[in-house]
Amino acid sequence: MPLTFRLSLLLVFCFSSVSFAYTPLNTLPQGSRTSLVVESLAEQKSLLSTNTEQYFPPASTLKVVTALAAKLELADDFKFETRLEQYGNNWVVRFSGDPTLQTSDLKALFATARSKGLKRIKGDIWLDNSVFIGYDRAVGWPWDILGVCYSAPASAVTLDGNCVQASIYTEKQGKTRVYVPPHYPVHASTEVRAVSEAEQESSQCDLELESTANNHYRLKGCLQNRKKPLPLKFAVQNPELYTQKMLAKELAQLGIKLDGQIRVGKPNATKTKLIAxxxxxxxxxxxxxxLKDSDNLIADNLTKTLGAKFYVQAGSFRNGTEAIKQIIHTRTGIDLSQMPLADGSGLSRNNRFTTGAMAQILHYIWKNDRDLQLIALMPTAGENGTLKYRRSMRKAPVKGAIVAKSGSLYGSLNMAGYGLDSSGKPSSLFVQYVTDYHPEKPKTDKPVEAPITLFETRFYQDVVKFSHSLESK
Known part of the structure; x- marks a missing residue:
């Protein structure tokens, strides 16, 4: 028997027999909770299996579950459709919750109508938002991140990703100024003090953001002096108001006069004519x-769309998450009924999942990936997506040897995916759930490797070794 194979068998035996004393866990701070699964895809071999029935916040690893449900329920050629329709003197934009719709796309719809002779709208324009119902933000989304773009509202009327770009500059005498490109119909102000690093440390003062329902933003607190502006991304708080103002501007540019108003809601019209x-x-x-960029808006608008199509009613977070569970149970036999879910992105702190259930999802995807084609859509360690610059994945032997979806929330750092063999094919699956992770602040100014990086570096190396040990000898 080759020496490398004997060592691989010894590795499997040791980890299987003392899995609860897995040494790399010692690098994590006291109080951290963990659940780890590493197992063969084709054989009955397990490297690690700890706390697999305990509940953890899945964070963005939940997007793997959302992606599987979407693949099972929707056709591969499914597309969000935004329609421009006319009835009498009135016009309707029927939004579908397209998370990628841009202002230029909306303008193009009316440009088509303009090319057909439209110069004046004598009635109103309706922004039909009836495809979704209920909250634009899921229960459990933290209040303090609602102003930033990764928590943009999951709305039927979605434009420009419900996100606007901005920047803040530090100036002399402790002053700052904020800049928002003038084409955005939002307002931003700053009360931020520009301070030195020492001043910020002594005052325990951070940059804070307040936002209002009329798309006004106020920056407060402190910011260290900078040579270059700090880029900002504001989540649009009222997508309907934002869209109303953007559309009014685009109509003026197209030379289309509007006599009525731009209204929000479903018009009382039984028969309309499709224009574009x-x-x-x-x-x-x-x-x-x-999956590659961990886009929350796509995940949550797909979740609501699944709810709408599965239950044949307006989509919501509630029926969308229930639809995900029903679709997966019906089509795969995997029972997720006991998993509390509040959204499809993993952003909610109310989501709970087990590594055991996630392992079942990953195994089903691998077994049926000839039809699903999902694994190729996930990020590759050290090469692309959210894993390109992850410190524990940037070097050999891990770089290029793992395909996985990451997930992080305050105190939670997760990963779910596949270890690849030497030919680049998945041979193992793994799930890493780490929560209640709160390391002490380093007591030195010198760079210090974070505990999670130390743990992940060793853990992923073991995943790669195990994956290679499964190859035919």
Whole structure:
């Protein structure tokens, strides 16, 4: 028997017999809770299996579950459709919750109507938002992050990703100024003090953001003096108001006069005429963006869309998450009924999942990936997506040897995916859930490797070793 194979068998035996004393866990701070699964895809071999029935916040690893449900329920050529319709003197934009719809796409719909002779709208324009119902933000989304773009509202009327770009500059005498490109119909102000690093440390003062329902933003607190502006991304708080103002501006540019108003809601019209349609990219491309870039808006608008189609009613977070559970149970036999879910992105702190259930999801995807084609859409360690610059994945032997979806929330750092063999094919699956992770602040100014990086570096190396040990000898 080759020496490398004997060592691999010894590795499997040792980890299987003393899995609860897995040495790399010692690098994590006291109080951390963990659950780890590493197992073969094709054989009955397990490297690690700890606390697999305990509940953990899945964070963005939940997007793997959302992606599987979308693949099972929607056709690969599914696209979000935004329609421009006319009835009498009135016009309707029927929004579908397209998370990728841009202002230029909305303008193109009316440009088509303009090319057909539209110069004046004598009635109103309705922004039909009836495809979704209920909250635009899921229960459990933290209040203090609602102003930033990764928690942009999951709304039927979605434009420009419900996100605007901005920046803040530090100036002399402790002053700051904030800049928002003038084409955005939002207002931002600053009360931020520009301070030195020592001043910020002694005053325990941070940069804070307050936002209002009329898309006004106020920055407060402190910011260290900078040579270059700090880029900002504001989540649009009222997507309907934002869209109303953007559309009014685009109509003026097109030379289309509007006599009435731009209203929000479903018009009382039984018969309309389709003028133009805009389609998003097909489902597979949307899922790749969702998984590689961890796009919350795509995940949550897909969740609501699944609820709408599965239950034949307006989509919501509630029926969307229930639809995900029902679709997966019906089509795969995996029972997620006991998993508390509040959204499809993993942003809510109310979501709970087990590594055992996630392992079942990963195994089903691998077994059926000839049809699903999901694994290729996930990030590759050290090469692309959210894993490109992850410190524990940037070097050999881990770089290029793992395909996985990461997930992080305050105090939680997760990963779920596959270890690849030497030919680049998945041979193992792994799930890493770490929560209640609160390391002490380093007592030195010198760079210090974070405990989670130390743990992950060793853990992923073991995943790679195990994956290679499963190859035929």
């Amino acid at each position: 349609s805009h389609y998003s990219k097909p489902l597979t491309e949307l899922l790749e963006e969702m």
